[in-house]
Amino acid sequence: MDAITLIQPQSIGDVLQAFKEYPEMGHILAGGTDLLPDLRKKKKEAPILIDIHHIPELQQINITGNFLEIGAAVTFAQIEEHPFVLEQIPMLTEAARSVGALPLQNSATWVGNLVQAMPAADGAIAALALEAELYIVSLQGSTWQKVETLFRAAGVSIIDPSQQLITKVRVPIPVVQWGTGWQRLGRRNALTLPILNCAVKLELERGTISKARIALGPVAPTPMRALQAENHLVGKQLDEKILQEAALLAQAESHPRSNVLRASAEYRKTVVPVLVKRALKTAWERAQ
Numbered sequence: 001m002d003a004i005t006l007i008q009p010q011s012i013g014d015v016l017q018a019f020k021e022y023p024e025m026g027h028i029l030a031g032g033t034d035l036l037p038d039l040r041k042k043k044k045e046a047p048i049l050i051d052i053h054h055i056p057e058l059q060q061i062n063i064t065g066n067f068l069e070i071g072a073a074v075t076f077a078q079i080e081e082h083p084f085v086l087e088q089i090p091m092l093t094e095a096a097r098s099v100g101a102l103p104l105q106n107s108a109t110w111v112g113n114l115v116q117a118m119p120a121a122d123g124a125i126a127a128l129a130l131e132a133e134l135y136i137v138s139l140q141g142s143t144w145q146k147v148e149t150l151f152r153a154a155g156v157s158i159i160d161p162s163q164q165l166i167t168k169v170r171v172p173i174p175v176v177q178w179g180t181g182w183q184r185l186g187r188r189n190a191l192t193l194p195i196l197n198c199a200v201k202l203e204l205e206r207g208t209i210s211k212a213r214i215a216l217g218p219v220a221p222t223p224m225r226a227l228q229a230e231n232h233l234v235g236k237q238l239d240e241k242i243l244q245e246a247a248l249l250a251q252a253e254s255h256p257r258s259n260v261l262r263a264s265a266e267y268r269k270t271v272v273p274v275l276v277k278r279a280l281k282t283a284w285e286r287a288q
Contacts, residue, residue, distance in 0.1 A: 004039070008051045012058075012137060015050055015165050019139055022048045028161040030073055031108040033100070034116050046162075058167060061085075067170040072111040076123070077102070079110060088173070090286065091180030091199055095126035098184050098197070111166045114150060117157040119218035120193050122184065124151070128215035128223050129180070129199035130171045138164045151222035174211075177204040179286030181279035185271060194218075195263045196256075196271055200279040202233070204287045209233045214246075214276060219254035219268065226250035229276070238284040246280065247273035 007026070009015045018026055027046030029035060030053075038044040052058050058073040061082050068089070070079060079085055080096035099108055099122050113123030114134070124147075132147040136159070147169075150157050159166065181200040186193070196219070203211040212233040214226040229249040236242050256268035 004047060004049055006049050006051055008054050010054055012055060012165065012167060015052065015055070016137065016139055018048070018050050019163055022162075024162045026050045026162050028052060028165055030112045031075065032112075033104055033108040034112065052165070063173075064170075066173045066175065068173060069168050069170045070110060071168050072109060072166050074109060076105040076108050076110065076113075080105070089130070089171070089180055091182040091201070091283075092126050092130065092171075094182040094184075095122045095197075095199060098122040098182075098194070110169055114147065114169070115157050115159050115161065115166065117151045117153075117155055117222065118193075119154050119220060119222050119224075120197060121217065121223065122194070122197055124223040125197050125215045125217045126182070126199045127169065127171075128225060129201045129213045131201070131213060132169050132171050134166045135168050135170070136164055136166050144170075148223075148225070154221045174203050176210065177287045178202060179204075179283040179288070181282030181284075181286070183275040183279045183282075185275060193262065196268055196275055198272075198275040198279045200276075200283040202238075202280070202283040202287050208235055208237055210235075214250055214280070216250065216254060216272065216276070219256040219272065224254070226253045226276070228253055233280075238280060243277050243280055244273075247276040250276045 007018050026048035029049040029051045052073050058071040060071045062069045076096040076099045080093045085092050110123045113121050127147045133144045135144055152158050179202055184197040185195045197217050199215045201213040202209055212230040214229050217223050229246040232246050232249055251272045254272045256265045258265040
């Protein structure tokens with residue numbers, strides 16, 4: 001790995017100043033679990049690393065109004081141990097525990113996982129189901145952006161880490177009954193990329209589903225929502241018939257690819273409805 005200069009800003013303003021002083025030379029460093037190996041293998045070049053660990057507001061988890069807000073430097077281990085997440089959003093806890101072994105969870109961040117934009121990223125699938133939004137700052141200004149707009153292609157996000165910083169992720173907290181579900185299929189639990197993963201969020205009003213979110217990976221070039229299956233659930237109760245219909249719709253929307261190290265496209269396609277049904281049933285039960 002070539003010589004690299006490490007900058008440790010103390011505020012978001014300092015990060016923006018680094019963007020200004022080192023245009024297109026720097027790279028945001030959070031957990032570094034993907035970036036540092038890429039630098040060693042020369043898959044990426046970044047003569048300036050901008051380490052955001054010393055910015056207090058990026059290390060916080062807050063409940064603000066009807067939103068859960070998680071800072072860019074918060075690790076998966078911190079997320080899965082947070083009392084509100086454990087009680088109210090167990091799917092996020094389960095997804096966080098899926099991201100590698102414990103040492104990786106102690107370093108990797110949710111924001112970093114999102115920026116990697118891998119179609120099977122556990123954090124990305126969870127964020128998609130939870131309707132997450134990202135706060136992005138740059139020299140041109142700042143804005144909230146829906147997480148589904150982040151993914152451009154497999155392994156490619158719209159974020160330029162030499163010019164943009166995601167400061168936090170926020171998740172809306174419904175004011176109605178709601179529940180979440182998580183399912184993951186892998187050759188070894190947590191230590192490899194999944195064969196398939198599925199995250200679900202259901203909102204209930206008067207005993208019926210008023211909103212449904214079903215996120216799947218890797219069944220498309222980017223993390224994907226099963227929109228037809230979601231729409232089919234709205235206005236219904238989750239009995240076995242509706243459950244089966246929604247699972248089959250999600251299967252029809254999925255277009256996985258074969259992977260020599262993980263599984264064939266045919267196998268993945270077959271398993272999709274199984275995971276969707278399990279995640280939906282869990283979310284329904286938790287919403288009760």
